[in-house]
Amino acid sequence: MVMTNIKTSDLHLVHRPQTFKDVVGQQFAVSQLKAMGRAKQVPHALMFTGPSGCGKTTLARLLARSLKCDKVDLAELNAANSRGIDMVREIEGTAPLSPLVGDVRVWIIDEVHQLTTAAQDAFLKLLEEPPRHVYFFLATTDPQKLKRTIVTRCTEVKVHSLSLVALGEVVTRARPQGAVLGEDVEGRIAEMADGSARKALVLLQQVAHLPPDDQLDTLAKSDVKAQTIDLCRALMNPRSNWAAVAPLVKAIDDEPESVRRMVLGYYATVALGGGKQARRAVTVIEAFMDNFYDSGRAGLVQACYLIVEGSDG
Numbered sequence: 001m002v003m004t005n006i007k008t009s010d011l012h013l014v015h016r017p018q019t020f021k022d023v024v025g026q027q028f029a030v031s032q033l034k035a036m037g038r039a040k041q042v043p044h045a046l047m048f049t050g051p052s053g054c055g056k057t058t059l060a061r062l063l064a065r066s067l068k069c070d071k072v073d074l075a076e077l078n079a080a081n082s083r084g085i086d087m088v089r090e091i092e093g094t095a096p097l098s099p100l101v102g103d104v105r106v107w108i109i110d111e112v113h114q115l116t117t118a119a120q121d122a123f124l125k126l127l128e129e130p131p132r133h134v135y136f137f138l139a140t141t142d143p144q145k146l147k148r149t150i151v152t153r154c155t156e157v158k159v160h161s162l163s164l165v166a167l168g169e170v171v172t173r174a175r176p177q178g179a180v181l182g183e184d185v186e187g188r189i190a191e192m193a194d195g196s197a198r199k200a201l202v203l204l205q206q207v208a209h210l211p212p213d214d215q216l217d218t219l220a221k222s223d224v225k226a227q228t229i230d231l232c233r234a235l236m237n238p239r240s241n242w243a244a245v246a247p248l249v250k251a252i253d254d255e256p257e258s259v260r261r262m263v264l265g266y267y268a269t270v271a272l273g274g275g276k277q278a279r280r281a282v283t284v285i286e287a288f289m290d291n292f293y294d295s296g297r298a299g300l301v302q303a304c305y306l307i308v309e310g311s312d313g
Contacts, residue, residue, distance in 0.1 A: 015174045015201055017058055020066075024173075024197065025166030026055050029157050033059060037066050043155040044130045047112075048139040050159030052258065053196030059159065060108045060137035067135065070102030077107065079114040080293035088115075088122040095126065095134045104133045112138040113145040114293055120147045127153040161195025170197050171204050182212030188219050224254040225262065231304070232266045235284055236277065240308050249304050256292040256300040263288050283307065 017023045020030045029048075036042045042063065048056035057076075064074050075094075077087060091107060099105050109115075115123065127136060127150065136154075143151055162170070167190035175181065185207065193200035206222060207215040220226075231248045234240045252259055264285060271281035287307050292299040 010205070015170075017055075017062065020062055023055060023059070023062075024170050025162035026059065026159055029055075029059055029159055032157055033063050033066075037063075042067060042135065044134065045127045045136045045154040046138065046157055047143065047151065047154035048137065048157045048159055049143045050141070051161050051195060052141055052255070053198035054159045054161055055197065056139040056159050057108060057110055059157065060106075060139060063137065064104075064106040064108070064135070067106065068103040069106045069135075070099070073099040073102050073105045075105075075107045076110070078110045079119075080111040083114045083116055083119060085116065085119045085122050088119050088126070092122075092126060095131055099133055104135055106135045106137060108137045108139065110139045111141070111293065112150075113140045113142045114291075115146075117147075120150055124149055124153065162193075162197055162200075163195075164190045167193050167195070167197065167200045170200050174201055174204060176208050179208040180212055181208070182215045185212070185215045185219070188216060192219060192223055192225070194225070222253070224252055224259065227252045228259055228262045229266065231259075232263055232284075235263075235304065235307050236270070236280055238280060242305055242308050245304055245308050249301055252300075256295075256297050259300060260288050260292050260303075 020034055023030050033042075046060070046063070048060055050056055061074075075091075079087075095105065097105075124147075130136065138154060140146065143156075164187075168186055171181075171186050171189050189200055189203045189207075192203055203219060203222060207218050210218060227248065231245070231252065234245050234248055267281040267284045267288075271278045271285065284307055287303045290299070295302070
């Protein structure tokens with residue numbers, strides 16, 4: 001994160017690293033990218049892989065800047081929103097054109113695994129033979145969902161979940177000027193962030209301007225992991241109804257896709273344990289199998305409703 005103390009309500013946006021030196025907890029990835037730059041051998045197709053909120057897009061932006069890519073020649077796309085072949089054709093039409101201002105053109109494509117099969121097939125040619133002035137930086141939490149031919153055409157840069165120590169450093173350096181954190185608050189934020197710098201800053205933003213005595217209680221109410229476990233336990237009960245489950249769903253204020261992954265992890269463990277609960281667990285897994293990138297919170301609500309109102313348990 002950018003190591004400054006300034007007042008802001010958007011800590012996760014303002015405290016983005018502006019240089020590689022500002023990046024916390026991703027030393028190996030930073031060293032890898034800096035070595036490529038020094039050798040002037042940056043591959044034209046890079047794939048940043050790793051958990052959400054840990055710096056994949058940020059590193060891609062910093063690398064684009066190091067290549068002297070002007071902001072007008074930098075395009076950022078999210079394949080969760082534009083995932084079809086039309087997006088690839090638009091890139092094909094623009095890629096041959098010379099940069100408007102800088103030395104290169106760069107496309108950063110987030111959630112690239114969301115591209116349709118047809119779009120991935122169309123993208124292969126661009127990745128294999130890009131113009132000399134064009135770079136593609138792909139970011140994904142699920143590289144296994146991509147065609148192998150896409151993966152093998154890219155050089156991988158692995159981004160990892162941040163350690164508790166690194167997350168503590170993120171919180172300390174991003175604390176708004178004048179804010180006082182109560183005892184154990186910094187550590188609790190680091191624990192709740194699940195390795196994500198972005199999530200740590202969102203949590204810090206929620207409590208930074210509260211009285212210190214109220215901060216831990218507020219964090220407890222925001223603990224999506226605990227809330228999700230409560231939801232999982234309710235869904236496991238075949239006697240649960242929507243009136244009991246709906247408040248638990250409403251209380252969860254986090255990315256629905258992150259919640260879906262936690263639910264799947266919880267029920268995979270239950271199913272592998274066998275016994276009478278295994279069948280119910282598999283029923284829940286089936287309801288949560290499709291991602292929530294497009295449907296968002298509505299997808300989470302629908303999946304939970306179908307389990308308690310449409311399942312035979």
